[in-house]
């Protein structure tokens with residue numbers, strides 16, 4: 001079996017390790033690095049996966065999955081460049097960082113695949129988009145797609161679309177959580193106990209998501225079906241339109257895309 005090392009086990013690194021374990025991948029085929037020892041101990045206890053140093057991760061794993069913050073990438077790349085001596089597949093989950101940054105730092109010919117996943121990977125419901133770098137073979141992309149398919153859904157996109165994908169599905173769960181948070185607050189305002197409001201809203205979100213994914217309706221048709229003439233829903237929709245919520249969401253996603261571009265540009269001179 002292919003050995004996989006996750007480099008940096010924070011939120012997304014843990015989501016990946018957890019998703020792969022739940023998908024039945026053998027613990028012996030998984031490793032991780034983590035600079036905070038307490039965090040490493042916590043994860044080893046939770047998942048039974050081995051914590052190693054970077055040199056050992058490079059020696060033992062064929063696939064190295066980089067899951068540190070873009071701001072921490074330079075140190076990791078320097079260490080990888082020092083220890084990689086044979087062909088490895090390096091997978092980056094880092095927002096904004098182009099495959100070219102990895103390729104110009106790592107040994108010539110290193111296969112690099114850029115992936116934008118999201119945290120629902122923790123429950124096997126990830127949305128991930130993959131793009132191959134200059135030296136990534138079809139077999140490398142297929143291997144990454146197979147890994148990601150075990151923890152959710154995966155699509156292949158041209159690398160030029162990755163900043164937009166980061167804004168849409170990478171950050172996307174945060175916008176849904178924000179919406180749910182605001183709707184629960186509305187329940188509190190209307191005098192519903194927090195636990196009841198949360199149950200009402202979370203199940204409505206799950207139901208709506210299931211209809212979007214499993215039904216054959218377009219979001220506009222689904223919304224229209226809830227919106228009765230002179231009813232309650234249209235009274236609420238008018239307020240959303242008055243407050244420019246649609247434009248705010250479009251602006252928010254554009255700002256997230258722009259930030260992803262900036263994170264990559266910060267490393268242009270490296």
Ligand SMILES: NC(=O)C1=CN([C@@H]2O[C@H](COP(=O)(O)OP(=O)(O)OC[C@H]3O[C@@H](n4cnc5c(N)ncnc54)[C@H](O)[C@@H]3O)[C@@H](O)[C@H]2O)C=CC1
Nearest residue numbers: 008009010011012034035067068069070072093094095117
């Ligand atoms: N959190 C999210 O929803 C998503 C995050 N990403 C990307 O994943 C990457 C990680 O993000 P998060 O997990 O949210 O950050 P995080 O801060 O929770 O995790 C990063 C982890 O890397 C560790 N680390 C940093 N430098 C290290 C080093 N040299 N050696 C070993 N461990 C090291 C840190 O101690 C930390 O535990 C980022 O590049 C982000 O853009 C991508 C998609 C979604």
Ligand SMILES: O=C(O)[C@@H]1CCC=N1
Nearest residue numbers: 095166167170171172
């Ligand atoms: O906020 C961030 O930068 C990361 C990338 C996508 C989701 N979280």
